[in-house]
Amino acid sequence: MNQAAKKIVLKTKKQVYGDMLGNNASLFQGEGFEFAELREYVYGDDVRKIDWKTTAKLGKPYVKIYKEERELNVVVVSMLGGSMYFGTVKQKSDIMAELVATLGFSAVKNSDLFTHILFADTLYERSKPSKKHFSIHKAVEDVTEFEPLGKESDFDKLTEMLNTRLKKKSLLFILSDFIGDIDLKLLSVKHDVVAVIIRDRFEEDPSELGYLRLIDMESKKSFESDINTGALNAYKKAIHQNDEKLYKQFKKQGVRFVKVYTHEDPALKLMKSMRRV
Missing domain, CATH: 3.40.50.410 (von Willebrand factor, type A domain)
Structure with missing residues (x-):
């Protein structure tokens, strides 16, 4: 290169994965996609996708994943x-x-x-x-x-x-x-x-x-x-x-x-x- x-x-790469942009919402937001699964929150995930009911029940944050958003x-x-x-x-x-x-x-x-x-x-x-x-x-x-x-x-x-x-x-x-x-x-x-x-x-x-x-x-x-x-x-x-x-x-x-x-x-x-x- x-x-x-x-x-x-x-x-x-530093901007997208680091503190500067990492805590912001993704550039690619989708609405109305088919729900696929829940997974444990990882640093950088969009906080708006947190499932608060599951988070409260299990005592740690979980986010919703949608099929179309993954592909x-x-x-x-x-x-x-x-x-x-x-x-x-x-x-x-x-x-x-x-x-x-x-x-x-x-x-x-x-x-x-x-x-x-x-x-x-x-x-x-x-x-x-x-x-x-x-x-x-x-x-x-x-x-x-x-x-x-x-x-x-x-x-x-x-x-x-x-x-x-x-x-x-x-x-x-x-x-x-x-x-x-x-x-x-x-x-x-x-x-x-x-x-x-x-x-x-x-x-x-x-x-x-x-x-x-x-x-x-x-x-x-x-x-x-x-x-x-x-x-x-x-x-x-x-x-x-x-x-x-x-x-x-x-x-x-x-x-x-x-x-x-x-x-x-x-x-x-x-x-x-x-x-x-």
Whole structure:
């Protein structure tokens, strides 16, 4: 494993299994699943699952276990187009790698199946469903070693691929900056979809830079532009409209969504946000 991946794995594993996130509710809460068994409480379990009647009778805490909760199919998609190669604090792609690790360790900790898919203009990597830490290590390494420059995020191809290959209903996390026309309606009909929007503050609120040469990270084409007040206002309006349309569509389709910025701690932001959505 490369050094960048190793650092991310060590950090996120400590957060998920340690005091920082260990006493919080799981990212993957299910309601109405078939009751399977009672087992003795272990450190890190969700206290809301404690069966107080059994606990009082036996003199030590017991928690309820549900069949579906033990076998959730957690699928994490890293949409790693060229626009993810950007960041003023951290690269958006680095934040993506941390989110992959956080979701992976959370799934394995819950005894759920974890699958990682790396996509951009086509499918690049797809792991087999696993409950092993090795699968998380491999997923993080794949993200950190991937070269996104010159690759476009093609959501139409992604939707087609997922509809064809994901046979089992899944808890589907899609990680991207979500810029452009994106429709997750077909996926949300079959799966429980969560959109994790990764952004840099500068993308949404840039400052005047004057006349300079820029590069489109997806096409690799360079162009010159005067980044003045007029250009900035037009850009901010466009990205605001993009997000308004996106949020409206997500709410209509039942897609849950959270936004993580490059200056934030991804694991903490995700855990805090998922308890609200």
